[in-house]
Amino acid sequence: AELLRNNYQYNVIHNTATYDLINGKLDRNEAYSLAEGDIQRILKENPSIQVVLDIHRGTIYQKDGSRIKPVTAIGDRKNAQIQIISGCEDGNVTDFPDWEKNFTFALNLQKKLVDSNPTIARPVHLCSRKYNMDLMPCALQIEIGTDANTLLEAVCSAEIFAESLTALLKECEI
16 A cells, blocks of 8 residues: 555555454454445545455465475565455356456566566466445455564565555556
C-alpha cells in the first residue's frame, strides 16, 4: 500500500482488519465471509475503486508438515515468489458473472511480473472459489510467498509487484 501510494501516487485503501481469528483462535474457514461486509462497505463508500486485491502470505506444507518457502534470487536479493489466485464459476460455485474478467486481469498481471523478472511468479492458480472476487471485476488474491518466507523476502517481492501492477494499470488507463 505504501509503495503504491508513495512511489506511484495511487489512492489506496488498506484494510488491515483481521478476519481469521475467532475467539482468539486461528480459523480461516469463515474469514472471507466475515470480510465480505467490510469490502462491500468500502466499495459503496468509494465507487471509483477499480481494483481490489487481497494480499497476504500463503501456506504450503509437505506431507511431513514441514513448510515450503518459495524463493527466487533476483540480483543479490532473495525474493518470495508471488502467486496470483483467480476464482471462477465451476461446479458448486455460481453467481460469479465477471470471473473471466478477473482471470484476464490475473493473466495480464502475471505477464507483467514475469516480463520484469522471469522467476518471480508461480503459475496463476485458477480455482473454483470466490474469495470475495465476485464483488467486482479486477479483484484478485495475491500470495507473496508463504509463512516460511522472511519479511525481507516478502518486502523485496512487494516492490516488484507494485512496479508490475503500476505498469499494467497505466497500460489499461486505470
